[in-house]
Amino acid sequence: MSRFVHILVLLNFALNVSADKNDWFSTIAGMQNLIDVENNFLSTLESYIERMQMSLDKIKTFKDIMRKDVIPAVSDPEVYIGHPINQYALIKRFALKWSRVGDLLDGYSRKGNETRAQYHDAIKMLPNGDDMIGAAEAIARVQSYYSLNMDDLTNGSVKDVTSPSLLNSKDCFRIGKSAYTNRRFELCEIWMNKSLNLYVEQKEITRDNILSYLKECKKEGVNQTMNINAFLEDKETNEQESSTVGGTTTEQTDNEHSRMITTIEELSELTDKARICNGEWSVPKHVERNLKCYYYTNNGHPRLVLKPIKLEELWNYPHIVRLYDIALESEMEVIKELARPMLLRANGASSDGFGKIKYRISNTAWLDDKDSLSVKRLSQRLADVTGLTGRSELLQVANYGMAGHYIAHFDAMTREEEDYVKSLKDQHTELSNITEDDLFDEESNVGSADNETVGSTTQQPDDRNKNYEYGNTGQRIATALVYLSEVQMGGSTAFFYPKIVAEPIKGSAVFWYNLYPSGALDKRTLHAACPVLIGNKWASNKWFRELGHEFVRKCGVLQNAENRIF
Template sequence: MEANCLRRVILLLLIGWTFCAEETEFYSSTDHMMELLVIERSLIQSLRDFIAAQKQCIDRFNSVVEACENASGDFPEDLEKHISNPFTAYKLVRRLRLEWNMVEQVTKTCSSYIEDFLTNVSLVSQRLPSEKDMDGVALGLVRLQEIYRQLQIITVDVSGQVNVTPLDPDESFRVAMVALQNNKFQYALLWLQETFRQLEDGIPALVTRREVLTYLGPLAFQMGNLPLALELTQQLQELDPSCMQTMVHLAYYRTLRESIRCGSQTQTPSLPSDAPVDILTLIKPASETSYESLCRGEGIKMTPRRQRTLQCRYSTGRGNPRLIYAPIKEEQEWDHPLIIRYHDLVSEREIETIKHLSRSKLDRAKMSDHVTGERFSAETRVAKSAWLADEDNPVISRLTQRMADLTGLDMEAAEMLQVANYGIGGQYEPHFDYKLNNDTDYTTRGGRIATILIYMSDVEVGGSTVFPDIGAALRPYKGSAVLWYNLLQNGEEDARTLHAACPVFVGNKWVANKWVRAHGQEFRRRCSLSQMD
């Protein structure tokens, strides 16, 4: 048993060492979330081993107690007469010496089991998800609902079956609070109503009806449903008649209702109507852009007439010797600006190698401050990324050469390969690639003339790359890559290349980016004198 405990400690140590010494963030990488399943399984097994060891200790304690009770019999009335028997005295001394010495040994052994288990828990607890992870996943759920207009979150099991994943009242309440903290009021209301419904159905939970109603009434009023706010506040007063805040809210709602009914002069256009308002139907926010619509497959501007002009061909990179006998399948995804997809650019084995190389380097992808240039994490970009150089592995250098052969661009000034794994509801909101804030390499290497985006996984639902200004949406296809130019041929920035990565609804999204710099491309992508090119 001691050997098993030692092995368990070593296993958990190894798992803990796979993460960096700093506080680990899990929710921004689906791959790291998968590792949590391994940690949970190891913790469960460790706890089972601990329980089994404790049961053995208890069994040994019970056997000692039974043996001592059987040997000593009933407590004698005449102690002097009883102990004066030399055989009785010998048995008593021997019993106290041996049996209770064994109790001491068993106690020490059991204590060592407890110490081992506490050491395991202490080590692993430093690598367990934090409050930030829990709230990050909750905000990811709300983001998915907001963009894909879904009231329920779905999952896909190993057989491909689509299932609805319910949350218990405590989980739903936590999601509601995160939505409320992030000013997602309608979603906070919907999750609170789901929590309240489950509590009404008798589902056990730590959260109470009173806690839920404390938030529900004011939110219903804020969403414009005065009758519902009044009803919910009345229920809250029945649960807690002494609450002063509830009495104030209730009096205000009643006064407001009477004011609306009587047509009082105090009524203003901003006051809610006395008629019930449908707050269960997801409304389209006024601030919604074409980015969100494109993520849902709405607003795509490719017409059948334009699509007929797009071409597919086998490309040799304009006669590159390395591609003459092994051409690449090329598809025009968009015409203006030109967006090209190369199918089967990366093999399954190469993809796995790239993933393996990047896993130990994955770190939270960050944004740059427009003024100071400081790097910071933001919910506008939920992913982890790693940088791989050509020298890291022959697969990387071969892929770089392949991209150079296809595009005809010089890769000497290109950046290293950036690998990214998106997290729960992982996204990257609309942005440009052509220039970074406070880019120290801009003067020596120029801006990012081209982007080559490699898809290293299929995504069941969501995860598209969309271009809001032109109405384009590109689906991730494993092994393919898309190319577009961020700069016009006259050197000016192409505003049409504003793009975004849609949140991943179902699936695990892996991509790799190769950004090609402008310097060195003068004779490979010739300049244009036209202001339009």
């Protein structure tokens, strides 16, 4: 039984990384620990077979089948877990295959029953049906964003990077169902057709099941397109009639109008984001000729004179730059290790309230300069380069999950959001404590470390970033996005206004101002995180606040005076 104790210890560690037992798909760092757990499951079964000294043919057969799947994972876990089909297969093995082991152990001796009980205690903490849904949505997302060939994908190949795992008819059916649930009917049709092509007689699904969904996908897809076209054609007419009559619309009409606007905006954003993430737009020649690369010292800053920063201009208006080698290799490793046990699923607002969201698939943690010299040095280096030495937030560290992404957003608030937060503060309810971080889809968590020792952090209440609540330190004046890992494919940062992507180059930071010098939001900074295709993406955000920078960025003559860094 000692091996099961070892598994439970591993699970406790893995859960610290995953943060939520039902959200394994949302962090690659957590999923990588599943490989160790899975390998120990296999070793446990081997010991069990020897110890029982009886015929366990069914269990041994199951073990042999699973061993074939696990060998490539154990041989190189980091490479294995970087492939989306492997990620899907790993979740699938735990959610659908390992869950059956308990039934195989029924009917044997008392030791078998004890092992079964311990096994079930462990399996409760591992991937389940909810993770399968998240994994299915991730495969649909990467296929859609990067226009992956369906034949290659189902055969385990993504941009010539292969996986030993394949997608069968049942997998395609599951992915198609997830697309239908999310009202992506064109994707549903693609995956249901593929499920039909791969279909072989089986118990789980029938050909009629597939055909039924395929019919619904086509019908709903046509209806959605017709509704959008009709809505766009009638929108101007309806607005004119409403203003002329002076009447009011019904609540139902308002709700339908709101839903249609949301659908159109979501589909439009998905299209634009996919095109930008795929690099379909290039920097125009007249812009490119004015972009420069050079060594930067921020007007002779003492620390930068000795070691200038390599700076590359990515765009002029708004001014977006990349700072190379801003984080050292040793610092990045310490930061990631400190963040691992504190990672929590990134939450946000949705129609269901505040909680888990599908538009941001990552886990985040917050690190204070006091946690480590590595954190402090990175913060100091960013302050030296930018000249922003006033108030700034803690360092947010993010690890992205399967096809991890984040929809288009601003890092600072719009005027409407500012007014909304202010109104909440005037209410004497539990909502009056809402922070700006709630609106920015972040969930704070805290840890502390006295030195560079990894693993010395401890869990604290979720109010670590409370000092940065709007009204205390002002808006997020600027963003420094630091890439902490190499990402083989995908995972870039897409900027919608210039239609450019910043690739996730390890050790570099992309920097831009969110506000004009006047304090008004620069809406040209709308950006998003492209889905991770191959690899494990780690990144960190350093947000600089208005407080303490009043004399660093003075207002220009015009309200929207150009937003340049130097």
